[in-house]
Amino acid sequence: MSTVAVDVTQVVELACRAPSVHNTQPWRWRFDGRAVELRADHARQLRVSDPAGRNLVISCGAALHHALVAAAGLGFTASVARLPDPGDPDLLARVELRPDRRPTPADTSLLEALRDRRTDRRRFTSWPVPEEQLVTLAEHASRRGARVLPLTGVTARRTVERLIDRAVAAQVAEPALAEEQRAWTTASPTGGIPASSLPPQDHPEERRDRFERRTPRAMADARVVASDQVLAFCTARDDTAARLDVGETLSSVWLRAQQIGLSLVPLSQVIEVEPTRRALRHDVFLDMAEPQLLARVGWLELHRHPLPATPRRPLTDVLDLAPGS
Numbered sequence: 449m450s451t452v453a454v455d456v457t458q459v460v461e462l463a464c465r466a467p468s469v470h471n472t473q474p475w476r477w478r479f480d481g482r483a484v485e486l487r488a489d490h491a492r493q494l495r496v497s498d499p500a501g502r503n504l505v506i507s508c509g510a511a512l513h514h515a516l517v518a519a520a521g522l523g524f525t526a527s528v529a530r531l532p533d534p535g536d537p538d539l540l541a542r543v544e545l546r547p548d549r550r551p552t553p554a555d556t557s558l559l560e561a562l563r564d565r566r567t568d569r570r571r572f573t574s575w576p577v578p579e580e581q582l583v584t585l586a587e588h589a590s591r592r593g594a595r596v597l598p599l600t601g602v603t604a605r606r607t608v609e610r611l612i613d614r615a616v617a618a619q620v621a622e623p624a625l626a627e628e629q630r631a632w633t634t635a636s637p638t639g640g641i642p643a644s645s646l647p648p649q650d651h652p653e654e655r656r657d658r659f660e661r662r663t664p665r666a667m668a669d670a671r672v673v674a675s676d677q678v679l680a681f682c683t684a685r686d687d688t689a690a691r692l693d694v695g696e697t698l699s700s701v702w703l704r705a706q707q708i709g710l711s712l713v714p715l716s717q718v719i720e721v722e723p724t725r726r727a728l729r730h731d732v733f734l735d736m737a738e739p740q741l742l743a744r745v746g747w748l749e750l751h752r753h754p755l756p757a758t759p760r761r762p763l764t765d766v767l768d769l770a771p772g773s
């Protein structure tokens with residue numbers, strides 16, 4: 449293997465630290481000596497909760513942005529072609545890498561944020577998130593096609609909370625969905641969500657997430673709490689390119705949040721359930737934007753213990769190196 453291929457391997461390994469729905473890591477990579485290709489891996493698709501592959505492509509978009517952050521931090525200039533082959537829609541991106549960049553302090557800081565990022569589902573503190581921080585995050589996102597809209601209005605917040613409750617109730621009532629979720633929260637050394645990343649069941653007051661065993665009473669309490677802020681990731685269209693943008697934007701906003709000490713937790717259930725996605729689109733966005741993902745944002749306790757990193761598939765399962773590269 450050439451020294452460039454060794455460094456590219458590192459880029460891909462860091463890209464695979466990206467968040468993905470249920471930690472499915474639904475991606476494959478190939479390096480041909482000049483460029484890395486990113487492909488959707490439908491064998492890892494959540495057939496019940498994500499039949500259209502929305503969360504799958506968003507996850508791959510996050511991995512693409514992670515790859516660009518890793519490339520810059522490791523001294524590569526990257527040029528990206530998104531969806532480069534109309535005849536091959538699973539080929540999501542082709543990234544040419546040239547080992548000629550001198551990483552800036554900003555590149556290094558972002559790479560550090562990538563390494564430290566976790567989905568931390570512990571309950572946020574009640575410290576308010578100043579509106580200007582939210583605006584900064586939203587502006588950070590607007591460089592790509594997806595928009596990030598802070599949902600600060602009381603009416604929108606109430607509607608969102610009601611729709612989240614409806615989505616959770618719909619999913620709890622569907623046995624195939626519960627089964628799919630159980631399969632991805634059962635311990636595996638290479639994927640899924642380990643118990644160590646979920647706040648303990650015996651402290652229900654610390655739980656604000658979909659993996660809680662919910663009684664109808666607990667479900668009614670499982671709202672986004674008042675001091676949490678909610679961000680909506682939206683696009684103008686609802687196709688693969690838009691979803692890829694959302695994933696890149698999610699990663700970009702999440703790493704920025706990490707840098708300023710804010711925690712971000714995606715909330716995708718309201719989008720996964722078609723009637724609540726349509727209601728959100730209509731009631732909150734007046735049919736003028738396609739909501740693709742929600743996330744809650746807030747401050748965690750300062751003196752919390754850090755969460756362990758969730759596992760990833762071995763690189764040999766996800767990366768092909770062309771012979772001679």
Ligand SMILES: Cc1cc2nc3c(=O)[nH]c(=O)nc-3n(C[C@H](O)[C@H](O)[C@H](O)COP(=O)(O)O)c2cc1C
Binds near residue numbers: 504510567569658713
């Ligand atoms: C598209 C997408 C949807 C997600 N939806 C949720 C969700 O509804 N609830 C949740 O707690 N985490 C959600 N997550 C976070 C993943 O579970 C998390 O990224 C994965 O388990 C890997 O863990 P890590 O982020 O700590 O590396 C989502 C992530 C992505 C990319």
